[in-house]
Amino acid sequence: xNYGRYYDEFEVGAVYKHSLGRTITDFDNTLFALMTMNQNxxxxxxxxxxxxxxxxxxxxxxxxFSLLTGMSVMDTSGKTIANLGFDIVRFExxxxxxxxxxxxxxxxxxxxxxxxxxxxxxxIETRGFNQRxxxxxxxxxxxLAPKGS
Amino acid sequence: MSYGRYLHEIEVGQTFRHWPGRxxxxxDDTLFSLLSMNLHPxxxxxxxxxxxxxxxxxxxxxxxISLVIGMSQADIGGRALRTVEYSDVRHLGPVFHGDTIxxxxxxxxxxxxxxxxxxxxxxxxxxxxxxLRRKIVVPAA
Numbered sequence: 001x002n003y004g005r006y007y008d009e010f011e012v013g014a015v016y017k018h019s020l021g022r023t024i025t026d027f028d029n030t031l032f033a034l035m036t037m038n039q040n041x042x043x044x045x046x047x048x049x050x051x052x053x054x055x056x057x058x059x060x061x062x063x064x065f066s067l068l069t070g071m072s073v074m075d076t077s078g079k080t081i082a083n084l085g086f087d088i089v090r091f092e093x094x095x096x097x098x099x100x101x102x103x104x105x106x107x108x109x110x111x112x113x114x115x116x117x118x119x120x121x122x123x124i125e126t127r128g129f130n131q132r133x134x135x136x137x138x139x140x141x142x143x144l145a146p147k148g149s
Numbered sequence: 150m151s152y153g154r155y156l157h158e159i160e161v162g163q164t165f166r167h168w169p170g171r172x173x174x175x176x177d178d179t180l181f182s183l184l185s186m187n188l189h190p191x192x193x194x195x196x197x198x199x200x201x202x203x204x205x206x207x208x209x210x211x212x213x214i215s216l217v218i219g220m221s222q223a224d225i226g227g228r229a230l231r232t233v234e235y236s237d238v239r240h241l242g243p244v245f246h247g248d249t250i251x252x253x254x255x256x257x258x259x260x261x262x263x264x265x266x267x268x269x270x271x272x273x274x275x276x277x278x279x280x281l282r283r284k285i286v287v288p289a290a
């Protein structure tokens with residue numbers, strides 16, 4: 001199975017639909033929040049979240065971000081040499097345990113490395129949607145992809 | 150001890166060195182990579198990683214990002230009701246299993262109830278491995 005793409009296989013303007021979605025559970029949310037030392041009670045205390053006007057505790061932003069990035073890797077940066085960073089990660093709607101996250105990525109641009117001929121920089125936008133097709137997150141990132149066979 | 154800050158307790162120019170830090174283990178990296186569906190072999194396959202640039206597995210980026218944000222919460226965003234965005238997230242150095250990450254932050258903007266925070270992640274040698282900005286919505290009380 002081919003995991004990720006070589007530099008030559010990225011086509012500017014192409015949109016890759018990530019075939020696998022994932023339902024986020026309460027366990028995921030609590031585990032992720034606490035393992036990353038994030039004890040904002042909004043994400044780990046349902047009673048507190050309701051007192052703040054939420055129907056229940058929303059899924060922590062870092063989990064939505066990490067999962068969308070992770071599910072994009074098989075179609076995008078799965079062969080990457082280095083991840084350079086994220087220009088922007090925008091959280092557009094809350095998610096709750098039981099919601100599913102789906103994603104797609106668009107190739108914004110790419111250019112060959114000036115110093116190393118065996119690689120290039122790829123810039124993509126990845127968009128995440130819930131099970132109703134509502135946009136919940138958009139991010140843009142760049143990574144170094146090897147040229148390949 | 151209080152956790153996080155309300156709007157009136159936050160001012161542009163405040164700086165914080167967050168405490169404590171956290172050592173990222175092999176367990177953390179494997180768990181988080183797999184939970185987030187990231188199967189890039191450089192995070193989960195030591196044998197493969199030995200043949201790459203750094204000769205060992207690299208900690209996945211979103212783990213370092215989420216950890217630095219998490220560390221900053223006790224001093225700043227621990228009462229935030231929403232994250233608007235992250236921006237200018239830069240991985241400036243590799244993070245390996247066993248490295249310890251520390252974090253520091255500055256408040257760089259305040260517009261209504263939206264607070265902008267700049268954070269840095271440093272390793273045990275005080276090398277900056279990550280910088281990022283984020284905007285959060287902080288309640289008055």
